Amino acid sequence: MLKAGEKAPVFSLPDADMETIDLARYQGKNSLVLFFYPKDGTPCCTREATDFSDHENDFKHHDCLLFGISRDDCLKHAEFRDKEGIGIELLSDAEGAVCKQYGVWQAREIDGHRKFGIVRSTFIIDRGGIIRHALYNVNYKGHALEVLRLVKEMNS
Numbered sequence: 001m002l003k004a005g006e007k008a009p010v011f012s013l014p015d016a017d018m019e020t021i022d023l024a025r026y027q028g029k030n031s032l033v034l035f036f037y038p039k040d041g042t043p044c045c046t047r048e049a050t051d052f053s054d055h056e057n058d059f060k061h062h063d064c065l066l067f068g069i070s071r072d073d074c075l076k077h078a079e080f081r082d083k084e085g086i087g088i089e090l091l092s093d094a095e096g097a098v099c100k101q102y103g104v105w106q107a108r109e110i111d112g113h114r115k116f117g118i119v120r121s122t123f124i125i126d127r128g129g130i131i132r133h134a135l136y137n138v139n140y141k142g143h144a145l146e147v148l149r150l151v152k153e154m155n156s
Helices: 043-054 056-063 074-085 097-102 144-156
Strands: 012-015 020-023 031-038 064-070 089-092 105-110 114-118 121-125 132-134
Touching: 012 089, 031 043, 031 144, 043 056, 043 064, 043 074, 043 144, 056 064, 056 144, 074 089, 114 144, 121 144
Parallel strands: 031 064, 064 089
Antiparallel strands: 012 020, 031 121, 105 114, 121 132
8 A cells, every 4th residue: 555655556447438648748737636435336436426526616726637547448437427417537448457556456355255446545646746645545525625625725
């Protein structure tokens, strides 16, 4: 798992429109929030993504961009975005490589079986590409506003 103070792994992933988003192009320009969530369209993930989307302008006011990442494919992201009116970028990590880099692909015990999945996690990355906050196993309720508070503190 990653920790505050470490260099954020850079990556390129496709968004819902199959355009490649390269994290390196934002270094020196914007701070970033990466939130990893398990699956498009599930109640908790929908609430988390729409909460972040609802506060997108507040984050932009602090020169911070938001990216939601799951293993869903681009088409599923586009359907989810359009159905829920989500304005932020949703990135597809279909192969799971970025989830593994960020330590969010973890084993869990479910009904006596060991299953792997995304642990809901958020990373706040400063303009220099350094992780300022690595938040694993977060609760989606009120999470977007808590992250916004941390971004404001980081920028003050």
